Amino acid sequence: MANEVMLIILFVFLVGIVLGYCIRARARLLRWVARMSNIALYSLLFILGLSLGVDDSLMANLPHIGLNALFLALGAIGMSLGCCYVFSKYAAGGK
């Protein structure tokens, strides 16, 4: 199931890029695209909130969810900083 969804997402994304390139000069159409994509995004975030709100166990878990998010963010940031520091040193040394 997940594989299928992944392929659909990739396909839809690529078709979008190609189509976007074809209509790159059509400013009015592109403004409409930007507005529609905002509406889609707002709806999905609203729905994400709504599904949390109706789920009592998720709501009770909210502080815990926040803490998980904080740790994951710190891990991703910390390792990114570390890799960047090491990789840029290495790249500079290699020249």
Add this chain to the structure above:
Amino acid sequence: MKDTFVLLGFFIVGILSGVYALIPGEYMTPSLEMGTLYVLIFLVGVGMGSDTKFLQNILHVGRKDIIVPVSVIVGSLLGGGLVSLLLPDVDVIGGAAVGAGFGYYSLSSVMISQLRGDELGTIALVANIIREVTTILAAPIMVRFLGPLSAISCGGATTMDTTLPIIIKYSGQEYAMTSVINGILLTCLVPVLVPFLLAIRLPF
């Protein structure tokens, strides 16, 4: 930052509508939500494809420009994955997928919530907002102790727009291009990498 508040506003109004039962949940079906996600990703693609500056930047990426985005990809997946080992609620793939949001909280959170459930989606939303806010608040400290590229690596996908001004201010004008290219490459990768990671089934 204004956009962050608008998006958070929709999310919070959603929570409140759910808690106080303002909207009957039956109107939303999983297939409708999934359809909306596909439409969103399609429109994001159209936006990227139509942006000629975007494409020009990608075509002119040099070897030097790759260092920061590669560090962000390796670091974020590894960091998210490793931290998840300490968290009982998040598995390694989930942790790496949250890291693969690269600060692009809007798209990563709605994708993860559709593919892996609302709990991890919410974690992705909060974690990636924290990444953006940390970049804005800690840029001067990071640049001072770890050099000008550090703030760009912290910003991830956000360094082409929301955190660009702060990076120019503290890393310097000469890092503006590096920052924009980093942001563009990572932004393009989010809708590819997140579903790819979540499609992985670990044998244990």
